[in-house]
Amino acid sequence: MQVVTMRMRTSLKIKVDYQSPTRLHKMRLPALVTSQGILISLLEYLSEKKRSNSWRKKVTAAVAMLLDYIALSGISFSSPTILLKSFRNALTNGTIDLDLEDPTGLYWPNRRHEYADDIVILLTAYADWLAKQPGHSGIIMNPIREATTHEEKLNWCAYHHRQDGKLLNHLTSEHDRNSNHFTREVSRDKSSAIILDEAKRFPREYYNKLLDKGFIIASSRSQEKHARTDYKSQAMTILMNAGGLRKSELFHIYLDDIDIDTTRNEAIVRVHHPAYGTAPNGYSNRKDYLNRKFRMKPRNEYLEEEALHAGWKAPTTNQQMFFAVEFYPPSKAQEFLLAFHNYILYQRVDAKGRHPFAFTNSNGRPETINNFQRLHTAAVRRIGLPCSKYDGTTEHGHRHAYGYRLAENGFIQSYIMHAMHHAHPDSCLVYIQRTAKDLREKMRATEAYGKTTPQSDNEDNRSKARPIVSYRDTTWERRQ
Known part of the structure; x- marks a missing residue:
């Protein structure tokens, strides 16, 4: 059987010039057009948040995916928690069965848990905001199967989120959990332990x-x-x-x-x-x-x-x-x-x-x-x-x-952080870690010199133990 790869859509992504009620000038924003018109609440949300255009694009895509799933899954959801669990399951496991059929017409492949986490976090923030808006929260109480517009479906999620606080929770702090009354109904999946991506540096x-x-x-x-x-x-x-x-x-x-x-x-x-x-x-x-x-x-x-x-x-x-x-x-x-x-x-x-x-x-x-x-x-x-x-x-x-060149020549982490203009000292770790190639070369060098054990870890940790470059009188000088 040949798989039909055309995926159904319930909304269209466009670009619009939108003037928020709180701004004097128009903004060029991504937007979703549904059968009932442009999703105005999404435009209001995107214009209010001082975030990058890349972030706005991701939020728009996440909302579009949720609307597609609500409209095409054919499931009557009794609560926003069940909706989000089902949506997340569809993201991670896909919607295509073993017979290569998909009654929803979505034809979603299975995705990594990290991808699903990111999508659900974006939707949670939007629902949090929507629940606090006048005219959007606490007024739509019909089950989702009885809703007639896309706005009502999103309002339904926001209403129940405000009522019982069980839409999502990705907060890690006990204080944040208590202050926001969140429970871990839908949380991050535990994935296999992985190391940071190797620094793929230009040879x-x-x-x-x-x-x-x-x-x-x-x-x-x-x-x-x-x-x-x-x-x-x-x-x-x-x-x-x-x-x-x-x-x-x-x-x-x-x-x-x-x-x-x-x-x-x-x-x-x-x-x-x-x-x-x-x-x-x-x-x-x-x-x-x-x-x-x-x-x-x-x-x-x-x-x-x-x-x-x-x-x-x-x-x-x-x-x-x-x-x-x-x-x-x-x-x-x-x-x-x-x-x-x-x-x-x-x-x-x-x-x-x-x-x-x-x-x-x-x-x-x-x-x-x-x-x-x-x-x-x-x-x-x-x-x-x-x-x-x-x-x-x-x-x-x-x-x-x-x-990597900075780390290789003995610059300590705080210097590398400053040189690469990172706000957090750990951000540079992905750039300075040893790679599998480094390990193999170290093993070959050890064998070539007839050593049975690697050299002291001081060599690998020299950026911490023995920096070979120092800052002195506004010039970098290599220690002899």
Whole structure:
């Protein structure tokens, strides 16, 4: 029997310009259109929460899945707890039976427990908010099988959640549980113990080859180096591999954010908060500057589907709402400066007052994440490597290489946290842990030297026990 893969939908995802009652200006938001119209309560919820567009997209998708399940499962649910348990079970086990049939028409595959947890947590927060809204809580009391609109179905969940507090509970604190009157009716499933994902860092032995041989302007037939070399992609890659920047942070950098330390002949690069960072020419902040001078929004406020979108993962900044790029090794600041200088001199297309961003495309418009990903992928394949997260050859592999290089050279965790602009000290652990490859190499080295036991753990824990790099008189000096 052939499985029908077309999945039924009870709502349509669109983008709308929505003006909240509490805001003066419209916001571009994802929305759900049902047979009864746009789900207004969802728009109100998304506009009220100061979260990323990526988060808004996930909430919208989660609500759409719940509405599909309520409408198509054919089950008469007697309580929101039973509904959520059934919904979660459908997420983790799928809806397709052993005969490859699915009476719901959803054709959901089985998913990881962690995925189901994330979906249910998003729905719980929405239900919490909905239960507190006037006109949404305490007025719809019909069983769900008698409800006639999607809003009523969500109201029903919110009403019962407010009444008995048994929709969900993922809180870990006893104090939080007591204060919110939650019980653990539907909680996280216990999954197998796993270690942190291995740091898939860009392979060190191919890095210089990527810069020199990978970043070539394919359309150029000239043999002249300045016409053939893609200096822009070189500079952006150095910022990630030697400066630890996230890919998305590259696209918030203004031309004025890159300066020169003339005493050292090194680049000084600052990354400002896309909305609240200090703006040039006396504007109140960068959001005000972009709006009034260029009729643009901060790039993290564009939806993911829009070309100008660039995320912002809330790195730690100073009081002026920026952080400085810490190049390592420090000599890489000169290497970046050379690539960026060549880019400005030979290749950057003048923006002609249309925007302030440092990196532009061939039309002088702000460079986009999608285009840079395309250039990076082509460069990786040009030097004979596959471009995959598993091999560490995607853009994010460079940030992993930066963090691992710091740990490898003895920087303690607090230094790495500062260099990578993490808010929590444990966030850098995924970047600095040993990998299976490291373990195998250690085993081979031990065997080669005729040792029966590994060397002291002090070597593996040297970032804690014996840092070999210290900060002294504003310069990094390697201890002899």
